[in-house]
Amino acid sequence: MEGSLILANGEKFTGQWQGNPKDHIGELIYFTGMARFQEFITDPANKGKVVIATFPGILNSDLDPSKFESDQIQIGGLITQQDVNMPVDVKGINVLDLFSEQNIPVLTSMDTRALIKRVKKEGEMPAIISSKYTVNRLSAQMEDIYANFGTEHIIPKGHKHIVVINFGYKKSLIHSLSQSGHKVTVTSGHIDISLIHSLKPDGIIFSGGPGNPLEWQKFFPDYKKLAMKYPTLGLGLGHQILALAFGANIEKMPAGHRNFKEAVIETDSQKVFMSNQNHGYTVNEKNLKQYGFRVSFKNVHDGTVEGLVHEQYLVVTYQFHPEQVHNPLNELIFNHFFKTVNESKGASVYA
Structure with a gap:
């Protein structure tokens, strides 16, 4: 039909x-x-x-x-x-x-x-x-995609405790973490900051997920507090949410980056990598220094922001994602994060 x-x-x-x-x-x-x-x-x-x-x-x-x-x-x-x-x-x-x-x-x-x-x-x-050929206009509402996930102890034992703030994580993220030898707990993006503190994380990951990051803005003050206290990694939507939590802005892209071979360039080394991306918003580069960030990666094709490093706190974010397949960016993302987690335990995160 x-x-x-x-x-x-x-x-x-x-x-x-x-x-x-x-x-x-x-x-x-x-x-x-x-x-x-x-x-x-x-x-x-x-x-x-x-x-x-x-x-x-x-x-x-x-x-x-x-x-x-x-x-x-x-x-x-x-x-x-x-x-x-x-x-x-x-x-x-x-x-x-x-x-x-x-x-x-x-x-x-x-x-x-x-x-x-x-x-x-x-x-x-x-x-x-x-399926109704007679339909001729948009008459419905887009479904709510901002689910309230519960707390799950994905990997119950390990050297360090990594807490994943879940906005809709991919299995490849957990696959990568499972190879690290660390304990992993996944908790909801609808955050209870006292619960996060009670988990005593050694590091926090803000996962990727769907939709507009501004839908999570009521939690931005708590997200910022966590990122100021613990070594923090943001991926995809988590990258955008952390940028917003510290005061930066985002823009809707005319057509998003939805590609498994999206070229990005590391600003320090000028090395080009192929990344896995799936997003329709981008962080606005304007005034990032004012909010403590420097740009670590940019998109080769349109110059949009692909990675951020905070100059005062142990916060690193990437617009792209780790993959289940071997990828040099996997090592770059996790080697840096786990090195920071291992070195920061017991020391003040504040600069």
């Missing part, structure tokens, strides 16, 4: 509906990768988003659950040019079967080129994906 995608600007696109009838409204973004599809659709940073896949054979992707970034699909809908009447050759889990099992709508035979042009021109925007 036919289904439709209605953009916030009023335009409607039609395609072939796959799955159970339903409506879903979410931010419309695009994914240009020909690989790493399973990591992308299970990344909590994509919770609720409607994704345009530019690769025409995306439904032929092999899905390996061991590489999923969470236990389920996070995106709210998939748009693809691929025609399901053509043979779909997969060795592992069938993409359409998995989406159907989790009741995630898919629109096939879509004009993805025209859609990408709209997004690149007008920016990422809300859109509704609907």
Whole structure:
């Protein structure tokens, strides 16, 4: 049967509906990768988003659950040019079967080129994906994506105690931490600062996650207090939240960085690295020095801020993420953080 995608600007696109009838409204973004599809659709940073896949054979992707970034699909809908009447050759889990099992709508035979042009021109925007061909406007509300996660003792024993403030962490983060030999506790972004202190952390990680970091602003004073007291690492959304907590500003990007090979340059060494990114906001570089930060990484293509170091407190943040695969940035991120954790125990963090 036919289904439709209605953009916030009023335009409607039609395609072939796959799955159970339903409506879903979410931010419309695009994914240009020909690989790493399973990591992308299970990344909590994509919770609720409607994704345009530019690769025409995306439904032929092999899905390996061991590489999923969470236990389920996070995106709210998939748009693809691929025609399901053509043979779909997969060795592992069938993409359409998995989406159907989790009741995630898919629109096939879509004009993805025209859609990408709209997004690149007008920016990422809300859109509704609907099985009702008669729907002609956005009439629903975007679902709440700011979950209140509980406290979990992920790794109960280890040399040092790392507390992860959870805004929607990826499995690859826990995978990296599990190899470090440290105790790991995950706690909610809806923070209870007395609880965090009672855990007696040796270091704190602000995880990545979905959405606008300003949604967490009522907790900014407590986030700042924690970062001033303990060695702190921010990743993805956590990078933006920490910058905001210290007084910096963010900007909405017309089209976000959603790539597993996004080029970043380290400002001190001038070395270029390929990074894993998935975000639609960026930290504004203006007045960062006023808030105690210096820029440690920038994006090669558009010059946006990719990393920060605080000059007074043990706070280091990155817009990019560690990965499950071997990556030089993994070592850079964690070697620096764990070195700081080991050296700061028992000493004042204040400069």
